Amino acid sequence: MTDTKKIGDVLCxxxxxxxxxxxxxxxxxxxxxxxxALNPFxxxxxxxxxxxxxxxxxxxTVASGLAHSGKRPFVFAPAAFLTMRSIEQVKVxxxxxxxxxxxxxxxxxxxxxxxxxTHHSLQDLAxxxxxxxxxxxxxxxxxxxxxxxxxxxxxxxxxxxxxGKVALPTLYPNVTQAFTKPGKANILSNYGQDVAIVAMGExxxxxxxxxxxxxxxxxxxxxxxxxxLKPLDQATLNQVAxxxxxxxxxxxxxxxxxxxxxxxxALAPRGDTKVHIIGFPDEPVIAGTQAEVFNYxxxxxxxxxxxxxxxxx
Amino acid sequence: xxxxxxxxxxxxxxMRLATWQMIYRAKTGHTGSDLSCADIVTALYNDVMQQTPxxxxxxxxxxxxxxxxxxxxxxxxxxxxxxxxxxxxxxxYSQFNSPYIGHPTNHINGIEMNTGSLGHGLGLSVGMALAxxxxxxxxxxxxxxGDGEQAEGSVWEAAMAAGNYHLDNxxxxxxxxxxxxxxxxxxxxxxxxxxxxxxxFGFDVQEIDGNDMNQIVTVLTAENNTNKPRLIxxxxxxxKGISFAENQASWHHRVPTADEYQQGIDELQTVxxxxxx
Numbered sequence: 001m002t003d004t005k006k007i008g009d010v011l012c013x014x015x016x017x018x019x020x021x022x023x024x025x026x027x028x029x030x031x032x033x034x035x036x037a038l039n040p041f042x043x044x045x046x047x048x049x050x051x052x053x054x055x056x057x058x059x060x061t062v063a064s065g066l067a068h069s070g071k072r073p074f075v076f077a078p079a080a081f082l083t084m085r086s087i088e089q090v091k092v093x094x095x096x097x098x099x100x101x102x103x104x105x106x107x108x109x110x111x112x113x114x115x116x117x118t119h120h121s122l123q124d125l126a127x128x129x130x131x132x133x134x135x136x137x138x139x140x141x142x143x144x145x146x147x148x149x150x151x152x153x154x155x156x157x158x159x160x161x162x163x164g165k166v167a168l169p170t171l172y173p174n175v176t177q178a179f180t181k182p183g184k185a186n187i188l189s190n191y192g193q194d195v196a197i198v199a200m201g202e203x204x205x206x207x208x209x210x211x212x213x214x215x216x217x218x219x220x221x222x223x224x225x226x227x228x229l230k231p232l233d234q235a236t237l238n239q240v241a242x243x244x245x246x247x248x249x250x251x252x253x254x255x256x257x258x259x260x261x262x263x264x265x266a267l268a269p270r271g272d273t274k275v276h277i278i279g280f281p282d283e284p285v286i287a288g289t290q291a292e293v294f295n296y297x298x299x300x301x302x303x304x305x306x307x308x309x310x311x312x313x
Numbered sequence: 314x315x316x317x318x319x320x321x322x323x324x325x326x327x328m329r330l331a332t333w334q335m336i337y338r339a340k341t342g343h344t345g346s347d348l349s350c351a352d353i354v355t356a357l358y359n360d361v362m363q364q365t366p367x368x369x370x371x372x373x374x375x376x377x378x379x380x381x382x383x384x385x386x387x388x389x390x391x392x393x394x395x396x397x398x399x400x401x402x403x404x405x406y407s408q409f410n411s412p413y414i415g416h417p418t419n420h421i422n423g424i425e426m427n428t429g430s431l432g433h434g435l436g437l438s439v440g441m442a443l444a445x446x447x448x449x450x451x452x453x454x455x456x457x458x459g460d461g462e463q464a465e466g467s468v469w470e471a472a473m474a475a476g477n478y479h480l481d482n483x484x485x486x487x488x489x490x491x492x493x494x495x496x497x498x499x500x501x502x503x504x505x506x507x508x509x510x511x512x513x514f515g516f517d518v519q520e521i522d523g524n525d526m527n528q529i530v531t532v533l534t535a536e537n538n539t540n541k542p543r544l545i546x547x548x549x550x551x552x553k554g555i556s557f558a559e560n561q562a563s564w565h566h567r568v569p570t571a572d573e574y575q576q577g578i579d580e581l582q583t584v585x586x587x588x589x590x
Contacts, residue, residue, distance in 0.1 A: 026447075050443065053477075058436050058470035065440015068426060070372060071447070088430060089467075093437060097419055097427040 004167035005142035008037035008106060011163065014149035015074060019045045025153065026050055026066060026073040030059045036076035036106045056081040057089050060101070064093035067100040072153070078112070079105025079121035079162050083128055094158045095133040102152050103160045108138070109202065109252035110280075111165035113290050121162070122280050126257025128160045129230060135159040135182055136229040138201025141171040144227070147179025157182075164202045164252075166290065171205060171225075183231030185224055192220020193243040195308055198263050199250040200226040206294070207250050209301035214308060221308070229262055237266050241273040248276045248308055250299065255279045276311055278304060316359055321526045323588040324394070325355040329554045330581040331390040337574045339407040341415065345552040345564035347387035350457060350488040352524050353547060354379075357455060358391045361533040366396045369423060375452050376425055376441050380434020381459040381488060382416040383566070388424075389413060397423030432465025434458060435485055439474050442483040442542075455533075457486045461493030463504035469514070475542040476515020483542040484533065485516070488523060490551035492562040508546050516544040523547025555580060 019025040019041070027033070027041050028050045042049050050066070052059040056077050063073035075082065082105045083090065094101045105124060112119035128136055135157055139145035145163075152159060171188060172178035178186070188204065189211055199207035204225050211221040224240055226233060240247065247267065249260035260277030267273045278299055286296055294300045298307060316324065329351050336342030358364075362375040379388055386406070393400045398421065405411035412420040416429030426437050438456040445452050462468060475483055487507060495501050504510075508518045517539040521528040529547070537543050551565070552558030555577045558567075569577055 047447070052470075052474060055470040055473070057467050058439075058474055061433055061436030061467065061471065062440040062443065062474060064426070065378075065437040065442075066444045067440070068437070069376075069441045069444030069448075071440075071444050089433070089436075092427060092430050093433060099426075 003170040005170065006037065006167045007139055007142070007145045007163040010142045010145040011104065011149055012037050012041050014146055014153070016041050016044045018149070018153035019048050022072065022153065023048065024070055024072045026071050028052060028059050028063045028066070028073045028075045030054055030056045030077045032077050032106065035078070036104070038076060056086045060086045060089035060103070061093050063101045064089070064097060064099040068097070072100055074102045074104055076104045076106060078119060079108035079124050080119050083121055083124035083160070087127055090128070090134070090160070091131050095131045098133060099158060100156050101158055105160065105162040107165045108162035109164060110285065110290050110293055113293060114287050117285060120285060122252070122254045122285065123257070124162060125229060125251070125253050125259060126261070129257065129262060133158055134230065137161045137227070138229070139163060140201055140204035140225055141168050141178065143170065143172040143175045144178035147175040151179065151181070162201065168202060169205050171208060179227060182228045183233050185226045185233035185236040188223040188225045190222040191215045193222065194220045194312060195246045195248060196222050196224055196240045196244050197248050197250060197304070198224045198226060198259070200229065200259060201252065203250045203252055203299070206299065206301050206304065210304040210308070213301060213305040217305070217309070219308065219312060226259065229259060232262055232266060234266055237263060241267050241270055245272060246274050246276070246311060248278060248304070248311070250304060251279045253279050255281060276307070278307065318526050318530065319588060321356060321359060321530065323585065324359055325352045325526065326554065326581060326584045326588060328355050328387060328390045328394065330578070330585065332386045333555070333569070333574070333577050333581060335386050335390065335403060335406055337569055340568050341407050342386045342568065343383040343566045344568070345492070345558055345561065346381060346384040346459070348553045348555060348558065349490045349549045349551045350381070350384055350523070351387050351553065352526055352529055353457060353486060353488065354387050354391050356526060356529045356533060358395050360530055362455065363452070366423065369397070373450055373452050376438070376454045378426055378428065378434040378438050378441070378454070378456045379417055380428055380431065380456050381462060382428035385415060385417050388417060392423040431459070431462040432467035435468055435475070436471035438483055438485065439471050439478070439480060442475070442480040443478055445482050446478070446480070451482070453482050453484060455484045455486065457488060459493070460487055460489045460491060460498050460504065460507070461501065463487070463507060464502040472511065472514040472516070479540050480542045481537045481540055484545065485542065486545045486547055488549050489546050490549045492551045492560065492565070494562065494565045496562050511544040515541055517541040518544045518546060520546045520548070523549035524553050554584065
């Protein structure tokens with residue numbers, strides 16, 4: 001059975017490790033230390049936790065002030081609140097002022113499922129992507145989460161990281177192969193050049209499963225892990241488009257403005273590549289477990305396989 | 314004290330004159346707001362803060378965040394006068410591709426953080442003051458807010474955190490001129506009683522005449538042994554120093570006509586002449 005790991009636990013372990021060597025590393029929380037799986041960090045480094053209470057806007061602004069005075073704050077909050085309620089603070093205090101703040105959006109996408117749209121973040125990529133000077137990540141497995149955190153612990157750049165709630169299968173053999181640097185996409189698997197499936201974060205495993213199913217049907221796909229949505233790896237996307245003329249994107253986000261939009265925007269000027277975007281339609285999201293909802297919207301591996309078969313006809 | 318009170322008063326008057334000229338030249342600016350807080354900003358940079366152009370990047374410097382970013386013209390002139398950048402740079406104010414735009418940006422030497430959207434300065438200052446506590450540094454953090462700005466909810470999130478963490482190294486100042494762009498603050502959105510509200514949030518509250526240099530310097534240099542952040546409710550006059558602009562909400566961001574400009578110059582030069590003796 002494939003190993004699985006909760007990405008939140010991995011981030012916490014890595015943050016403890018970073019804080020062991022750097023007393024400027026801080027976890028800033030808005031009554032979210034439990035849901036962010038940060039209790040081991042609190043036990044290990046109680047003096048490096050800044051609790052702001054249920055005030056997400058203030059957590060971002062205070063973190064910016066801390067960063068301005070030499071601290072390296074990681075702000076943990078549900079992605080829905082961090083990127084919507086606090087978005088002006090992200091734009092002004094973090095990105096515009098160029099503050100070394102890492103924004104960790106937990107339970108992103110549809111993770112909170114039946115808790116409803118208040119808790120879903122299906123617009124976060126669209127809105128953060130439009131803000132200059134903000135890197136955007138969605139780690140896809142434990143090794144990538146480790147590599148990403150080691151980079152973030154020393155990087156001076158503002159960044160937004162979205163993670164989910166469920167344990168994810170291990171897709172990479174080691175940290176080096178999972179994460180090299182911002183703006184460097186990975187080819188996770190390569191069965192051929194009939195189609196390329198582009199994903200990142202929680203949907204990467206689904207994309208990979210779809211590629212396996214397609215291969216069994218004689219359709220040869222490659223799976224591209226963007227690793228960072230910003231900076232976007234234009235070179236790898238060009239390389240993929242040179243090889244295949246059908247690119248399918250899969251994201252746990254609105255069809256508008258997210259990963260699929262980014263890929264389509266990057267490839268549209270070529271005029272030779274068809275991009276199909278799979279994601280959440282522009283309507284209120286149906287209630288259900290995350291798996292049920294993915295299935296309903298045709299975002300599970302079997303549905304993705306069927307769509308690709310149809311598009312290749 | 315670096316300058317005596319009369320010298321500070323003279324400098325504040327000179328800063329008002331330079332600001333008046335700058336706004337007339339550029340045909341843009343927040344005239345009434347600049348003139349209202351001119352004495353406070355002048356005092357901070359010429360007497361109160363442990364910060365000079367040479368020490369601006371020193372981690373132990375005092376810090377100033379101008380939360381009411383729209384009053385940027387007075388800040389630019391005070392910084393230029395203090396030597397943070399050449400006076401001539403200000404001739405580009407609001408011109409194409411100039412860094413000297415209508416709200417503070419940290420592309421300019423002497424400015425800590427980008428502001429302009431209201432309700433951010435107190436939270437930024439909480440972060441800076443908290444960093445001082447974590448690092449056991451003894452710098453002070455000052456922030457200047459407007460009274461209209463008190464309607465922003467983020468101000469009160471930050472005030473709650475300042476009180477919670479007993480940030481006695483933080484001094485928040487409210488430029489309490491009782492006017493905002495649409496009219497009297499009490500009628501637009503009544504935020505009073507501000508003194509009682511900040512006291513309830515855990516602040517040591519001091520009320521002063523915010524256009525009286527003696528009172529400004531006294532309160533801003535006073536030690537804080539209360540284990541609380543300090544809030545200075547500085548009663549000011551919007552448009553202070555230009556008779557026809559004083560206490561007029563319409564002067565929030567009005568640019569003077571040629572006649573008004575000359576009259577303002579005459580009034581400010583009379584004050585400067587009196588203080589120069």
